[in-house]
Amino acid sequence: MSNDAKADEPGTARSGGTLDVSYALQLDAADSLAHFRSKFYIPTKADLKRPTIAKPNDEPVSDESIYLCGNSLGLQPRSAADLIQVFLTQWRTKAVTGHFTDHSDSPLAPFLNVDDEAAKLMAPVVGAQQSEVAVMGTLTANLHLLMCSFYRPSTKDEGRYKILLEGKAFPSDHYTIESQIEFHGLDPKDAMVMLEPGNAAIPILSTEQILKAIDDHADELALVLLPGIQFYTGQYFDFKRITDHAHSYGISVGWDCAHAVGNVDLKLHEWDVDFAVWCSYKYLNSGPGAIGGLFVHERHGRVDMTKSSEKYRPRLTGWWGDDKSSRFQMTNNFVPRPGAAGFQLSNPSALDLSAVVASLKIFEEAGMHALRQKSLQLTDYLETLLTAEELVGPSPPYTIISPRDPAARGAQLSIRLEPGMLDTVLECLEEDGVVIDERRPDVIRVAPAPLYNSFMDVFQFCRGFRRACELALDKKEFQD
Ligand SMILES: Cc1ncc(COP(=O)(O)O)c(C=O)c1O
Structure with missing residues (x-):
């Protein structure tokens, strides 16, 4: 594979303590691109649930959603409105x-x-x-x-x-x-x-x-x-x-x-x-x-x-x-x-x-090389949390169908769930304020975008996804 090299610092996600939340925080603290997140509007969980686009005055400020769907539609840069206003x-x-x-x-x-x-x-x-x-x-x-x-x-x-x-x-x-x-x-x-x-x-x-x-x-x-x-x-x-x-x-x-x-x-x-x-x-x-x-x-x-x-x-x-x-x-x-x-x-x-x-x-400000380096690290971290036996056991109810060689994939990991799990998993993730997308009958696509996603986003997704899988398996067992 000759498209690009591996990450300069591929992350040491498999060494001791790296499955803990503190490691996500550590990676975010060391991330030289972390400040780019503030240049984007991250929809809040309440934004996504509300049946209107406008926020009522009395709505409490709520948490940001975990948006891992930039492979489908990227988030709005705050500067878009400014430049559109200049155009007007x-x-x-x-x-x-x-x-x-x-x-x-x-x-x-x-x-x-x-x-x-x-x-x-x-x-x-x-x-x-x-x-x-x-x-x-x-x-x-x-x-x-x-x-x-x-x-x-x-x-x-x-x-x-x-x-x-x-x-x-x-x-x-x-x-x-x-x-x-x-x-x-x-x-x-x-x-x-x-x-x-x-x-x-x-x-x-x-x-x-x-x-x-x-x-x-x-x-x-x-x-x-x-x-x-x-x-x-x-x-x-x-x-x-x-x-x-x-x-x-x-x-x-x-x-x-x-x-x-x-x-x-x-x-x-x-x-x-x-x-x-x-x-x-x-x-x-x-x-x-x-x-x-x-x-x-x-x-x-x-x-x-x-x-x-x-x-x-x-x-x-x-x-x-x-x-x-x-x-x-x-x-x-x-x-x-x-x-x-x-x-x-x-x-x-x-x-x-x-x-x-x-x-x-x-x-222009971030540079594609730096973005790709962070992306390699983010997706490697996602893969680690999705496959670590200590977290998901020896045979999790899903398979990653994206290439396992980091140089042969982009930001996205596609995950094929065992049959009959998708609806429950999607419901749970939505309830948690996680945005990913699905390709029926049983694949979800998860794409951390290095401009606005954090390692904490990935951590939170994986924690919610594990819970969602457990629930889906319980439900399946009950139905079987
Ligand atoms: C791989 C690929 N090709 C083509 C298209 C179609 O793009 P458009 O509707 O902008 O022509 C899409 C849209 O998502 C796509 O993902």
Whole structure:
């Protein structure tokens, strides 16, 4: 596994006294990123239980919930409201001139440049040059757009028309691939090469299996499209080996980084990835349905049509992909912007980008390397408490189905419960103010996010989870 190294200080969670609450407190006290938690709104237990969004005046201040669901929807940065307010003021006081003019008292760029500002902040999060990133659209739409450019079976790929993907791909990815294939008049049953895990109980795809599938279908594959991190298991794929292997046959590789962005320390440029897409509402904390992003490697973003060696990559176009100097000339002569920006279509919502920028400024301050280091430690601690025999006995009623190698997973651990336990476990956790998510019939996903989760969150979750499991087993026994 070559994506990244192990944690600098992986934590000594297995040595003496480490299963005690005092150890969680000790880890939090030593955590140099702990102060980032205060930059987020953590919903309280009362917030989550109340049937309204507004808090009644007489409601007592209650405990913060244990929020371990950043893999689904990240928490709101306190600064999001500030930047959205700045956007509203800029729009209110400057109207159309807000597009063009810098304002000394505004932390937001002029509306015209706010997408570039977002790309500059996003680039280090995904390990890219600024020109390789565009902050635009939504994940599925961006995937369609880039497949229009990178999957052209009838022309570019000289007879190659198949796409390698996982059999259990996220539905939107599956549908995108299926419909793209149909769009080209091909049969998805023939053109979709699906990877199935060898062991259904632990549904991990080994890198060797993926490389072999590439070998087996090399003559027919036009594209390999995989998730950076698998949504169900949390598996972190080996970007570099898979990309290099596909490239050795001249096959393009795209990555869906929905669960990887802001979670692991991506190096999309260095790994020579052809393209990638992602959303910003999970680990990037930019709000439900927030503007997403895409990566196009710089060798595919060249637009110098005069040099035969640097061909322009055909794409679907719109005026926002037009060079800024000609964009407003209305000549209808498309002059593409170099890089990922040349794949943009429409002028983006500055309102929406304000939330993305607010979040990315926090990532700029924390740094992805440091976040990944803390994440490795947090998830290692979670795994330790879930598996320590002193706490859970020799055969706990669940199995961790995420990779056990820390370098082969992100923040998330997916846990498969014994049949019939899920409902009781979910009820108990909800009662305790714990937020995780479930994939029925029997898997829960638990994702400590290093920006706002503490070691104490993990400790409290595990204590509540053990109680919930005991209750679920008692109930099952009674029913049996
Ligand atoms: C792995 C993966 N791919 C695609 C999507 C779809 O994203 P969107 O609805 O933003 O297009 C999601 C959404 O959660 C996802 O997790």
